[in-house]
Amino acid sequence: MPRMTMIEAIRDAMDVMMARDQRVVVFGEDVGYFGGVFRCTAGLQQKYGKTRCFDAPINEAGIVGAAIGMASYGLHPCIEIQFADYMYPAYDQIVSEAARLRYRSNGEFTCPLVIRMPTGGGIFGGQTHSQSPEALFTHVSGLKTVVPSNPYDAKGLLIAAIEDPDPVIFLEPKRLYNGPFDGHHDRPITPWSKNDLGEVPSGHFTLPLGKASIVREGAAVTVLAYGTMVYVAQAAAAETGVDAEIIDLRTLLPLDMETITASIKKTGRCVIVHEATLTSGFGAELAALVQEACFFQLEAPIARVTGWDTPYPHAQEWDYFPGPARVGRALVETMEA
């Protein structure tokens, strides 16, 4: 199997789908000739022509709004918002329009649309290149929200997202584009080419939206994580020696409650990790669901380790980022509670 970075896997997913399905079109800021500031669409314009992959004006509302119109026509747009931090101007189109089209028209008009956006910190991007807005999507009925953590998943999930008949928010942890990252920013980085998860089948394959994956089996405590935090959690488990079962959620909505519940019924403890700010983050929903489903099995309070309730700072990036030390502490405390 070819080895790919996450960028290559994402590009490959679009490539496969553009080749198979004339309805798939790709556009966004700088995605055409140049191929995107993270190079995710490099070469697609050359291969499929500029009416299937093109540069958009800098207007996120317009990008999503136009894509909704295209989707309702019958196309399957897969569009890029340059950074998740810049999705807010498009939020109305996403929430009030894309998410509700099928419902309000009783299925007459639908919106098969994928909105890709790089998310998360760890690249010294400051307040406006580091955000993780997933909870702002999971609150909205009609959307699905996906966060892949490796090249293999990224390709399989992105193809599934493009084939999905409904709007899918596809959040790409930019810190993982070129290799896994466990939060040890002072250590050398392993590229995907040296990691098994960089092995990605060529051609068409999908992973179902709504299925989590257990990335580490364990008996002591269940860790719920996604994106970059999957690796941070693994580092924390390794470093503390806590026998954690680590679940990579992959899709936040629909959520794989079956896998989550089975694990927590086994371990009796739960730590939730995400990079977004704490209050009303997706961890809140996870905690609420877990305590509801597993109340009588829980032996300790569910802990959340997250970004702080501040904007994402530039200089204090590693104070903000919920790294392995903080996650490790939560594991130990949860075991001791």
Added chain:
Amino acid sequence: MPRMTMIEAIRDAMDVMMARDQRVVVFGEDVGYFGGVFRCTAGLQQKYGKTRCFDAPINEAGIVGAAIGMASYGLHPCIEIQFADYMYPAYDQIVSEAARLRYRSNGEFTCPLVIRMPTGGGIFGGQTHSQSPEALFTHVSGLKTVVPSNPYDAKGLLIAAIEDPDPVIFLEPKRLYNGPFDGHHDRPITPWSKNDLGEVPSGHFTLPLGKASIVREGAAVTVLAYGTMVYVAQAAAAETGVDAEIIDLRTLLPLDMETITASIKKTGRCVIVHEATLTSGFGAELAALVQEACFFQLEAPIARVTGWDTPYPHAQEWDYFPGPARVGRALVETMEA
């Protein structure tokens, strides 16, 4: 003390502040000559002139964006978004700008701004006149979020919000504008003039942001509610006979965890009620906090009774609205768990 509707109390708060403080300006769609579609600003233009209370173009981003500019100049704008459902076009200005101005400029530029918006259902407003987007604000560092449930609170909290040095989202449950509403839509309505909470002091007074109020003392289970749901919870308690302690949160952020924790340590049970959709609603954050703070006191899973994860439908309004029957069932189930 004069009796007022919630509309009158809100208007009175602005009136008092416009008279005391030249810096307070009021604008929004239809708020000038006409006085607002809910009449909350009626008479203010006549009294204070059209440069202090005026009609705005229909552009919510522009309304908030211009208000941010004014606030940074030194004014204290108190602006209206006609319905909370129409705040999305302004969401970027609220999240990326208003909420972060103080932080990113290290206090050089600040944003004393109140954004009022009618929220919630119960008036057959359909998908676009019924939403409760509070969780989309509580996730954003730098914002405060207030939801009054009666005329007295509305006035005291709104004056406090206008005096606050930071941006405050002020959500007005429109179903309560003219009287309390317990969800029994088929029964006659009591106006505020017949309710003690309609007694509102004239002149200046404030209620602190961040203090909840216990509206019903009880020993069996704690109900966390705000806005319209405060009355629904009261009806449910009365009808089931469950000895619930009902807390009206009043401010969602900052949250009065002291009052919440004290109550749950006493009752050992907790039911959370809100009208917004379930997933990633503010109830998720409440559940996460409560299980963390009171894990060892809890005798039953924390229950959430909320709007369903669908858009707010028109015809099925009362199927969607979490009424006293559903809340009552949750009370009983939580007692039996």
Added chain:
Amino acid sequence: MTTYAPLTLHVPEPAVRPGGTPDFSNVKIPKAGAVPRPDIDVDPESIRDLAFSIIRVLNRNGEAAGPWAGLLTDEELVEGMRHMMTLRTFDARMLIAQRQGKTSFYMQHLGEEAISCAFRKALSPGDMNFPTYRQAGLLIADGYSMVDMMCQVYSNSRDPLKGRQLPVMYSSKEHGFFTISGNLATQYVQAVGWAMASAICNDTKVAAAWIGDGSTAESDFHAALVFASTYKAPVILNIVNNQWAISTFQGIARGGSGTFAARGLGFGIPSLRVDGNDYLAVYAVAKWAIERARLNLGPTLVEYVTYRVGAHSTSDDPSAYRPKTESDAWPLGDPIIRLKNHLIMRGAWSDERHKQAEAEILDTVIAAQKEAESYGTLHAGGKPSARDMFDGVYAEMPPHLRRQRQQAGV
């Protein structure tokens, strides 16, 4: 150094408020027939002045004049008048129904009937409108079932939208009528995207975007113009300037530009203004703009100058913010009366035939209403089920929604 006088904020005000005498002397109205009809592939720069004039066909005497006249046969005009009369009658009945508590809300078209009725006739099957709540004429003129429309208004058991939408927020793909959003302006740019899709697919369908004067202030309006201008999308960008946005006069949205059509000038988009109460003028301009789009010549912006005679909606009382008699003073008259006079002048119509048509139409509308009410009204009779509420959020219901539906016991 110069000392400067203190700045003051300019807050525009309408010429008259309740108590005052209506005054439209500031509305400059060119003679019917006076505005030239440019070639279809005209350079937008060369017709900038059309954004500041008003294209009119019907003059005061009911004659059709000038280069935009002569496109429609007597039969087509009679049909157009019937559409407008039907829409007006439909509105009148639904307004009463709302007052009777048969539904929660209604919005009428009084005075604006010509715009959507005439525009629809200029479109072809397969084209798509992205309408606001004040273009039901697009459905009426395309023969969409009035019963279905009423069932939607009543949110009853036969409501094609299963009670999910506010009254008048129709949807009919078959009739080229995109599902209406309650959010203003959002669909303007979607129309552009739909038109781009038609071009991407090398089809020949065109889109029509609709917006009100007040809503042009929304930012999505800009997004639409940027995308339409850049990609030369086959779309007609319609602005219905009915002078009011709820209680707010059009000057607040328009600001210092003389007109709304002027907004198109900054984008190199041909921008025309047309007498919105003149069925013939609306049809002619629509035809011109649609032809441009279909010939791949790109977008056209059209401002329809009209007046909202009725209240904004059943929740509104305009006497609080404008003189009660303002609509009588409106200088462009009533679209139905103007077309009627024209037809009579042409010898194709008479007062009796008009009265007869009125009666027939009323009968038809009442019959439709009876049928619709047999399927229920908002608070009585048949209604969509609570189960319907959970359907259609996604193509396939995810587990959490299934669980919620179970909890709801439906």
Added chain:
Amino acid sequence: MTTYAPLTLHVPEPAVRPGGTPDFSNVKIPKAGAVPRPDIDVDPESIRDLAFSIIRVLNRNGEAAGPWAGLLTDEELVEGMRHMMTLRTFDARMLIAQRQGKTSFYMQHLGEEAISCAFRKALSPGDMNFPTYRQAGLLIADGYSMVDMMCQVYSNSRDPLKGRQLPVMYSSKEHGFFTISGNLATQYVQAVGWAMASAICNDTKVAAAWIGDGSTAESDFHAALVFASTYKAPVILNIVNNQWAISTFQGIARGGSGTFAARGLGFGIPSLRVDGNDYLAVYAVAKWAIERARLNLGPTLVEYVTYRVGAHSTSDDPSAYRPKTESDAWPLGDPIIRLKNHLIMRGAWSDERHKQAEAEILDTVIAAQKEAESYGTLHAGGKPSARDMFDGVYAEMPPHLRRQRQQAGV
């Protein structure tokens, strides 16, 4: 029925891509001095053509020509040149520092120095700029401390913004420089609001909004123009058209309008284009627009025609999307060289003095850099504390944040 050819989507492309020969023959450049200078209270309608021309003062021979010339003394011009040279040197040093890993990111002004440097000199104390990341000349020309700027770039212990902001996102209330947002266009409408506040308070301060060519496509641009037009806000709406938005040429944002200044025409806002590489022309137009605002005559829109000679940012490599030599072909030249030639021609400057000034400025910048680095750089030396991260989210820290700070152990 006519049959129509299939539609096709128009996707604009720049004239040349890497490998091609740079070609600016489509940029029509009027002679210096050719464009008239209208009265300050001119009717916007009567100067529509200024949105399609370019106001220029310095001609090819370095002479100042025409009605916009003659506003600045030799000393002022020399000062202006020093500002531009300082900014260029500052940029060069910070670019190197970034490459050395002393900070994470940098954005330079190469080729665009005249715009912000000249504009600042036309403002008065108390006025407020709402800049983008490419107007640091506003600070340099106002005498803001370069050490403070560098400390911000380094996010070090003396960073006035405590390490919270990305490099170059300066803030200085004292110097009329609003805290920069990383989000494009958001501040354009805030500038209008600030200007409205000045008018509401009956002050005499004016605001200047700044935006790039690419960012005019953002919807907030529209919000700004609507509010400015409606309330006649005392604001100057600046558009810096440097031909590129990262890899995207200006045609994608501009679409079918010939220019960006044209966008103002739809709002009745006087809209001017000016040679952005001509210090004298920028100053003259800025002065005119600021005077209009201060006299309560309302907003002015100004498009500065320039070229982004450098990369978009340190994360960008323009050779991937445009010919490497494109900047050499740019017909409006280099702002520093042009002003230098003018001063030499005036007898107020010489090549030696220029070299000397270069050396002096380099020394000053290096000294500032040394001092700044003594307070730390991003990854070494003094840095803002983790405690700083929790401060300033609110005026008073709420309990939940206090608890989090405790948890963080800082």
